[in-house]
Amino acid sequence: MxxxxxxxxxxxxxxxxxxxxxxxxxxxxxxxxNDSPPAMDADMVQDPQCGVYVTREGSVRAEIDGRKLFFCSRECKEKYLAGRGAGK
Ligand SMILES: [Zn+2]
Missing domain, CATH: 1.20.5 (Single alpha-helices involved in coiled-coils or other helix-helix interfaces)
Known part of the structure; x- marks a missing residue:
């Protein structure tokens, strides 16, 4: 029982x-x-290189022309900087 x-x-x-x-x-x-749509906008920033959303804490930061940019990885940051340099 x-x-x-x-x-x-x-x-x-x-x-x-x-x-x-x-x-x-x-x-x-x-x-x-995962890179799901941001539920908390305050904490999520968009990678300008690949468009992926990352958290501020987990991102790779760069300051370009006084603007703070956040990247998902170092490769994206380098690509973005390389693209800018080649364009102008
Ligand atoms: Zn990226």
């Missing part, structure tokens, strides 16, 4: 865990790493 109750409880907790993962719990973890 106790075994059945235990199984029932385990099943209930498993169901709750699955529901949590498939619900909002899993989405928060996934959307932070």
């Amino acid at each position: 106790i075994k059945i109750l235990l199984l029932f409880a385990l099943g209930y907790f498993a169901w709750r865990a699955i529901k949590k993962i498939s619900g909002d719990g899993g989405r928060i973890g996934a959307s932070r790493k």
